[in-house]
Amino acid sequence: MKQWTFITHHAAILKLMAIHPRITACDLSSRVGITERTVRTIISNLEQGGYITKIREGRTVLYTVNPNLSLRHPTQKDKAVGQLLSVLGGSLSPPENGAVPSS
Numbered sequence: 001m002k003q004w005t006f007i008t009h010h011a012a013i014l015k016l017m018a019i020h021p022r023i024t025a026c027d028l029s030s031r032v033g034i035t036e037r038t039v040r041t042i043i044s045n046l047e048q049g050g051y052i053t054k055i056r057e058g059r060t061v062l063y064t065v066n067p068n069l070s071l072r073h074p075t076q077k078d079k080a081v082g083q084l085l086s087v088l089g090g091s092l093s094p095p096e097n098g099a100v101p102s103s
Contacts, residue, residue, distance in 0.1 A: 007088070009034055013042050014081070015090040017052060017063040024060075051081060065090075 012032050016023055025043065029036040046052045051069055055062045067082025084090075 009038070010042050010046065011084065011088065013039065014046060014051065014065060015085055015088045017046075018065045018067075018085050018090040021063045022057075022060055023063070 009032055013028055016028055025036050025039045028039045047054060051066055053064045069081050070077045071079045
């Protein structure tokens with residue numbers, strides 16, 4: 001039987017982007033345990049939905065999470081992304097030097 005979790009890959013990636021705005025797709029893939037291709041699809045979904053914006057900075061990308069958008073599930077539309085992130089321990093302030101500490 002396949003293992004299941006309460007948190008989707010989309011939520012896990014969004015949380016990591018909020019904490020580490022310069023995280024790479026490769027690092028996201030490693031931390032979440034999914035392929036880099038799947039991570040890139042999720043990033044595209046989040047960007048198209050307006051949940052994140054991407055700003056190119058040389059060879060890296062800076063992700064900004066929009067905490068004010070509503071969650072997508074019909075039973076949770078009255079909740080904002082920022083509320084989910086606070087429950088998951090996601091902070092919207094980047095680390096001082098932009099570094100991505102390992103966890």
